[in-house]
Amino acid sequence: xxxxxxxxxxxxxxxxxxxxxxxxxxxxxxxxxxxxxxxxxxxxxxxxxxxxxxxxxxxxxxxxxxxxxxxxxxxxxxxxxxxxxxxxxxxxxxxxxxxxxxxxxxxxxxxxxxxxxxxxxxxxxxxxxxxxxxxxxxxxxxxxxxxxxxxxxxxxxxxxxxxxxxxxxxxxxxxxxxxxxxxxxxxxxxxxxxxxxxxxxxxxxxxxxxxxxxxxxxxxxxxxxxxxxxxxxxxxxxxxxxxxxxxxxxxxxxxxxxxxxxxxxxxxx
Numbered sequence: 001x002x003x004x005x006x007x008x009x010x011x012x013x014x015x016x017x018x019x020x021x022x023x024x025x026x027x028x029x030x031x032x033x034x035x036x037x038x039x040x041x042x043x044x045x046x047x048x049x050x051x052x053x054x055x056x057x058x059x060x061x062x063x064x065x066x067x068x069x070x071x072x073x074x075x076x077x078x079x080x081x082x083x084x085x086x087x088x089x090x091x092x093x094x095x096x097x098x099x100x101x102x103x104x105x106x107x108x109x110x111x112x113x114x115x116x117x118x119x120x121x122x123x124x125x126x127x128x129x130x131x132x133x134x135x136x137x138x139x140x141x142x143x144x145x146x147x148x149x150x151x152x153x154x155x156x157x158x159x160x161x162x163x164x165x166x167x168x169x170x171x172x173x174x175x176x177x178x179x180x181x182x183x184x185x186x187x188x189x190x191x192x193x194x195x196x197x198x199x200x201x202x203x204x205x206x207x208x209x210x211x212x213x214x215x216x217x218x219x220x221x222x223x224x225x226x227x228x229x230x231x232x233x234x235x236x237x238x239x240x241x242x243x244x245x246x247x248x249x250x251x252x253x254x255x256x257x258x259x260x261x262x263x264x265x266x267x268x269x
Contacts, residue, residue: 007254009209009219014040014254018060018207020200023047023077025067025096028196031242032063035197038249039223041204052076056083061207062091063200064116066098066107074107081114090117090206090213094199099128112159117206117213119155120164120199123148130155153178162213164202166195170221174214181218183225183260185232187241194245198224223252226260 019042024032029045036043046055062084064077084091093116098104130151156163157175165171170181202220209216227248235241
């Protein structure tokens with residue numbers, strides 16, 4: 001991946017303003033919508049079973065977050081992801097705390113059958129989703145990102161999708177090669193639902209860069225890393241960081257991403 005390619009993904013997003021259908025958790029709705037708007041995508045928060053399939057056909061991409069599950073929401077997720085799969089609409093799975101309960105694991109297994117374009121989670125979630133013996137602590141990451149690299153690549157290869165594993169160091173892989181992305185700021189984990197918002201932003205980038213999910217996902221993750229880095233330089237704490245972060249996402253330019261040097265590609269052996 002050449003550096004200008006990251007910037008071209010942001011250019012495509014700004015030009016197309018993709019409509020992103022988000023089925024996300026109660027806690028994340030507001031912040032997810034704000035981040036998408038700051039990036040110049042168009043958010044929609046719908047989860048009623050009576051309309052999700054119809055709306056998914058209208059959307060440019062779908063983002064599904066299992067943070068606050070309930071049977072009606074699970075039915076809506078299944079309807080939406082089935083529709084996305086049928087109509088070749090890209091969609092992103094955020095398997096929040098999938099290792100915590102059997103219910104979450106069962107729901108994710110069912111959703112994976114509808115072939116997500118991207119899976120975005122922390123190291124503990126990726127390990128759990130790959131079926132390894134590792135338990136996450138709530139929505140927090142307790143495994144080092146590097147420890148889960150093999151699991152991420154296996155998961156991506158198995159489901160023929162991109163896996164974005166985020167933490168202190170981010171990894172994005174299609175099972176054959178992976179990108180490492182550095183940046184961000186230690187205050188990011190102190191602001192709830194930023195990871196949820198990232199999953200929706202990945203959906204926006206993938207929608208705006210058809211046929212290149214690995215590149216688009218890397219651009220989305222790099223955008224977050226760079227915006228977090230800039231926000232942290234001026235923030236006094238989590239509250240001011242969130243405001244500064246939204247501004248930083250809004251102020252990002254394609255040139256910013258093109259010159260963001262803290263990423264590299266590695267081909268698997």
